[in-house]
Amino acid sequence: MDDVIERLRRLDPVPVPLAAPPMGELLGRLDERAEALLDATGGTQDSANHGRRTTRRSRSRSARHHTPVLLAVGTSILIAALALVLIQPKRPAAPTTPPGGTPPGASGPPAFPNLTGHQRKQLVYVMKADGTTSRRDRACAPVPGLIGDPGRKPSLSQGSPTASILATIGTLRRPETPADRLPPRKIWDGPNSTPRTYRYGTYPPVTGIYARYIRYARHRDGANYYLVPAQNVNLRTPVPARCYHEQVTALRQELPQIPHRLTPGIFALQATYLDYERRSTEPYPGVCLSALNSTGNGDGASCYADSDIETGHTLSSGAPGGVPVVYGLAPDGVRSVTFYYKGRYPGNPLTVLVIDNVFVLHDPSDRLPSDGFPTKLVWHAANGHVIKTITWT
C-alpha cells in the first residue's frame, strides 16, 4: 500500500503555491475602510475593535490582544501611514493621460471622508457604539459579502446593463452565443450522497445579473474568463433603519466613559459616519470578471464598479486554472497592458494582449511578487500610444 500521507498529498485540492492576495485588499475584504481608520487611532484601538470584529466578522483570538497604550500612541503616526496605504493601496495614482472610452459620471462605492487626528480619536468611540449595537441587535451586524459563496443565491435580470457599461466594455455588446453560458458547478454533498449540478454555483452572488449579457471572453492557462454585468455589484447589504438610531443611543450611553476633550462634536462625527455607512450599502452597477475552470470552480468572481474600470482598479490575482496569474478588465480601446515589476524585470517589462476586454499575465519563470501586483501598469492603444498609466503607492 502506498504511504497514506503520500496518497493524501495527491488529493491536495490546491497543489500549486498561491500568490498572496494584494495587500491592498486586506481591509477592503473586511468591507470597512473605517477599520483602517480605527487602526490609525492607535491607543484604544483594540477595545473598540474587539466589539466590532467579534460581532461582524469572527471571534478571532487575536482580537483579545491589548496593545499597551503608550506604545500605540508612540507608533500611531507609523500606523496611520500604514493605514493610509491599506485604505486605498491599490488605487491608481492620477493617470498620465485621460482614460480612453470611459464615459463620465461613473458610479461606485463612496469614499470615506478625510478626518483630522482629533476626529480619528473620536471615531474609536463612534465605532465602539456601532459594535455595541451589533451585539445587542443581531440584525444590525452586516452580513459580509462573499463573492463565490455558493450558499448565497444571486438574482437574475432580463434587463440590460447601463449605457455607460455597454459603452465601456465592447464584449458585452456582441451577440450572445452558446459559449457565453456559465458552466454548471458539480458539488458533492457528502460521501453518501449523490453528486448534483448547481447552476447557481458559478454566478457571483450579486443582484440583478443581466443573464442575457453574460459573455465568455477568453481562455488562458486552464481558466475561462467570463464577463457578468449586474444591476448591483455592491456586496454590502443594508441594515434596518433602526440600527442607526440604536447607534446614537449607544453612543449617548457610552458618553460618560469618553474623555471630555473628545465629546464636543462627537455626535456630528457619528452622523457623518452613519451617512457613510448608509451610502456604502447603496447599490451600484458594475461588471464581475469570473475566472472559472472547466468544473465551474476557480477564483469565483471579482466585481468592479464603473469608477473602478475608469481608474484601472480592476486587477485580481489567483490561480483559477491551477497556475498563478494576474488578470483584469480593461475598457475598449486598450489593446495591450504592460506590467512593470520594480527590480524583478529591469528594463524588461511584461506585456500581454487584451482579448475581449480581459488581460491575463502568467509568468512561467515564477518571478512575480507574492501578490502578483506590479508597481506600474500601462494601458496601450493598438497604435502603441499610452492610454493610461496606473501606479500604486
Add this chain to the structure above:
Amino acid sequence: MERRERFERLYGAHAGIVRRFARRRADAAEADDVVAEVFLAAWRRLDEVPADPVPWLLGMARGVLSNRRRGEDRHAALIARLMSEQLANASPRDSELDLGLVRALGSLSATDQELLLLVAWERLSSLQVAEVLGLRRGTVAVRLHRARRRLERALANEQQSTPDARGRSPEMEVL
C-alpha cells in the same frame, strides 16, 4: 527594522501560504477573508511573531476558520469538496481517482483528519503541528501515529467493501 517593513515582509513571505491553507478548506472568497483577518491580527501582534511564523499564522487561520463555522461542518465540507474535485477532475477510467481514500478520510474524526492533512498538505513537522494545534509535541506524535493507523484501517475496509474503490462508484452515474 521599521514596524511597517516588518509587517510587509511577513505578509509578502507568508500570505500565500496562509491563503493556500485557507483555500484548501474554504472557497476562494472566504479564503481571502481569512487571510485578511489573520494579517490584521498579525499587524496588531507583530511583536509576538515567533522566529518561525508559519505555525503561528496557520494556528490563527485555523481559529478564524473555526469561528466561521462549526468544526464538524467544516470537516464535512472539506470531505465533500475533495469528493467533488476528485469526481470533477477525473475521467471515468482515471487511475488517479482516489475516492476510496477520500471516503476513508471522511470516516475519521475531525481531529484525525486535521492532523493528517496538516502533515500531508501543509507539510508541517510534528513540532509545527503541535504549535498550530496548541498541543505538546509528544502528544501530536502519538495522535498522528494513531490517526495514520486508523486511516490505513479505514482504507483497507473501504477497499474490501468496494472492489473498484479507485474507480467510479455507481452513484456517480447519476450525473
